[in-house]
Amino acid sequence: MSAPLDDIADYSAFVYALVERHPFVTSSTLALAPIGATLAKLEGRIECQGGIHLEVWELIDFAARRIRTYSYEVYRGGEKICWYDSWQHPEILALAPTCPALDRGRIAERCCLSDALPFRAMNADEPAHQNPTRTASQESISAVSFAEDRAAAQERKKTYPYQFPRDSRQLGGKFCVEENARRLLRFFYIERRLMQGLGAWTLSIPEFEVKLETGRHIFYHADAARLLRERLSEQETGLKAIDAFRDAGIDRLVEELLSATSACELLVGVHQVVGRALATAYRHHIDDTDPVTDAPTIRCLRRILGDYEPMLEWADKAIAAYVQGGVDEPGLAAWRWHLQRLLASLGGVTGSDTPAEAPAPLRSVAKPFARGTVPLRDCRFETFKNTGDYDTADGQARFPQESYENLRLRFIRTQRDEVDAIEAFGTFVWDIRFKDFQSEYNLARITWDEARHTEIGHRALLACGYDPFELKNRLTGSTCRGPMEPAFAMAEINLFGEVGVLKTINDLIDTAAQRHDALLHHIADFIRSDERTHVRKGQGILKVMTELDSKALETRTRELFTECLVSLGAVKKDMDLFTVSRDDIERLVGE
Numbered sequence: 001m002s003a004p005l006d007d008i009a010d011y012s013a014f015v016y017a018l019v020e021r022h023p024f025v026t027s028s029t030l031a032l033a034p035i036g037a038t039l040a041k042l043e044g045r046i047e048c049q050g051g052i053h054l055e056v057w058e059l060i061d062f063a064a065r066r067i068r069t070y071s072y073e074v075y076r077g078g079e080k081i082c083w084y085d086s087w088q089h090p091e092i093l094a095l096a097p098t099c100p101a102l103d104r105g106r107i108a109e110r111c112c113l114s115d116a117l118p119f120r121a122m123n124a125d126e127p128a129h130q131n132p133t134r135t136a137s138q139e140s141i142s143a144v145s146f147a148e149d150r151a152a153a154q155e156r157k158k159t160y161p162y163q164f165p166r167d168s169r170q171l172g173g174k175f176c177v178e179e180n181a182r183r184l185l186r187f188f189y190i191e192r193r194l195m196q197g198l199g200a201w202t203l204s205i206p207e208f209e210v211k212l213e214t215g216r217h218i219f220y221h222a223d224a225a226r227l228l229r230e231r232l233s234e235q236e237t238g239l240k241a242i243d244a245f246r247d248a249g250i251d252r253l254v255e256e257l258l259s260a261t262s263a264c265e266l267l268v269g270v271h272q273v274v275g276r277a278l279a280t281a282y283r284h285h286i287d288d289t290d291p292v293t294d295a296p297t298i299r300c301l302r303r304i305l306g307d308y309e310p311m312l313e314w315a316d317k318a319i320a321a322y323v324q325g326g327v328d329e330p331g332l333a334a335w336r337w338h339l340q341r342l343l344a345s346l347g348g349v350t351g352s353d354t355p356a357e358a359p360a361p362l363r364s365v366a367k368p369f370a371r372g373t374v375p376l377r378d379c380r381f382e383t384f385k386n387t388g389d390y391d392t393a394d395g396q397a398r399f400p401q402e403s404y405e406n407l408r409l410r411f412i413r414t415q416r417d418e419v420d421a422i423e424a425f426g427t428f429v430w431d432i433r434f435k436d437f438q439s440e441y442n443l444a445r446i447t448w449d450e451a452r453h454t455e456i457g458h459r460a461l462l463a464c465g466y467d468p469f470e471l472k473n474r475l476t477g478s479t480c481r482g483p484m485e486p487a488f489a490m491a492e493i494n495l496f497g498e499v500g501v502l503k504t505i506n507d508l509i510d511t512a513a514q515r516h517d518a519l520l521h522h523i524a525d526f527i528r529s530d531e532r533t534h535v536r537k538g539q540g541i542l543k544v545m546t547e548l549d550s551k552a553l554e555t556r557t558r559e560l561f562t563e564c565l566v567s568l569g570a571v572k573k574d575m576d577l578f579t580v581s582r583d584d585i586e587r588l589v590g591e
């Protein structure tokens with residue numbers, strides 16, 4: 001936009017509205033003072049984003065409608081990086097080739113022909129502004145504007161009646177497509193690794209609330225990775241290259257934070273170190289990239305931050321609760337500092353900071369991380385794994401075996417006990433890592449769904465008048481699946497457990513409707529649609545996990561679960577060639 005030089009009032013309005021008009025200008029001390037009837041002096045300083053400031057001096061001749069003399073100096077971080085003025089600089093030969101048509105006496109002035117130049121969006125990192133020669137060259141392509149066309153355009157504008165909302169975004173950003181993609185690829189990779197890493201810990205988190213939230217967070221990281229992957233595919237990076245991307249430094253960081261000695265330490269690493277650094281990097285990326293040319297990246301990062309803000313807030317509160325409950329705070333602080341130094345040694349999440357010295361020793365070097373195989377519960381739970389049947393575990397029946405009341409309570413308890421399904425699907429995300437992104441993503445989504453089913457069960461028990469912790473928690477399925485090869489564990493939970501739920505849920509929902517049991521009808525309705533989705537997605541995931549055909553997969557799964565159930569005492573082995581039936585697995589292990 002050109003400055004209006006018709007009179008001092010117009011120019012005052014222009015100068016004093018700079019901060020309001022340009023979001024990149026943070027403050028201005030510009031002062032316009034009249035000198036006689038038609039002259040005025042402008043002097044002051046303009047502060048911009050990115051540590052940039054301009055020192056401005058102008059003498060304006062309103063009779064001639066021009067800035068007669070001027071001096072603009074641009075500083076970054078206190079260091080002068082370029083200047084523009086109207087004086088002759090014959091001693092600076094570097095300016096000569098930029099304006100061959102002009103005489104040497106006007107060379108410097110040619111650098112400043114655009115009267116709007118100092119008010120353009122300044123780019124803190126763009127080298128062009130550090131070099132007066134190149135700046136002059138860019139400015140040498142002047143607009144060829146025909147006076148009558150411009151006047152006609154002005155006239156047409158006067159007839160346009162609408163004052164639409166003004167879009168204050170400006171062109172200009174720190175990144176080219178290549179640099180944008182480099183950063184987004186690192187973000188994608190860290191998100192993918194956090195999704196996998198949290199999955200690896202699902203069995204080993206004892207605290208119920210933390211296991212549930214982690215089930216949700218696995219999906220938040222998966223969805224962040226999906227959004228970044230999609231944007232990357234629009235930034236000259238093919239899906240194959242995105243999925244094949246690995247980074248040894250990030251792997252080292254993730255292996256180290258997974259080497260936490262407790263769930264609380266895990267939260268410190270995942271959320272307070274890496275999660276917080278990512279959220280900051282996303283906000284900086286939003287500020288630094290071009291808001292017009294790269295708007296899809298900004299939208300992508302804002303959507304991710306929508307999940308991050310409650311997730312990080314929850315993590316801070318959860319860690320505070322651990323400390324209040326007796327977890328050693330200095331120990332957590334030392335672990336946090338250790339991981340922060342490790343992250344800093346990689347140049348931060350963007351890889352662009354000056355790398356710091358790496359801390360030593362690393363736990364993950366002394367002992368490579370291996371995921372847990374045993375399902376853990378906190379002290380509020382009483383658990384059982386010697387049977388799959390609730391009445392047997394309880395030692396007495398609460399309701400008659402085939403009664404609706406019994407089926408209803410069994411369904412609700414089973415949902416609460418799907419805390420083991422968080423463990424199963426979360427563990428699969430880790431176990432099949434890097435085999436296929438879409439399968440990892442689908443598993444992450446199912447993990448969140450199972451966390452919801454657990455929440456639904458817990459809340460439904462409360463709504464039925466139970467303290468959920470008075471009802472024993474079934475660990476039979478997770479105990480068998482924990483150490484098992486993922487394809488067979490997946491075959492059990494998906495082909496037997498989830499399919500088994502669908503076999504009985506229609507009748508249950510119909511009966512609930514007939515009995516006006518709104519609670520059961522409501523929750524089972526949603527759970528049915530989730531489980532149908534899981535059975536459908538499971539087909540594709542199993543294909544990635546194994547090349548066995550369905551018959552061989554089912555047979556081997558039944559054999560492995562027979563061995564496990566026998567070892568737990570949940571079934572008696574009274575024949576040499578005995579394997580449990582499909583129905584037995586559906587009943588004793590389930591989802």
Ligand SMILES: [Fe+2]
Pocket residue numbers: 418421449450453531591
């Ligand atoms: Fe479920």
Ligand SMILES: [Fe+2]
Pocket residue numbers: 421450498530531534591
């Ligand atoms: Fe499910």
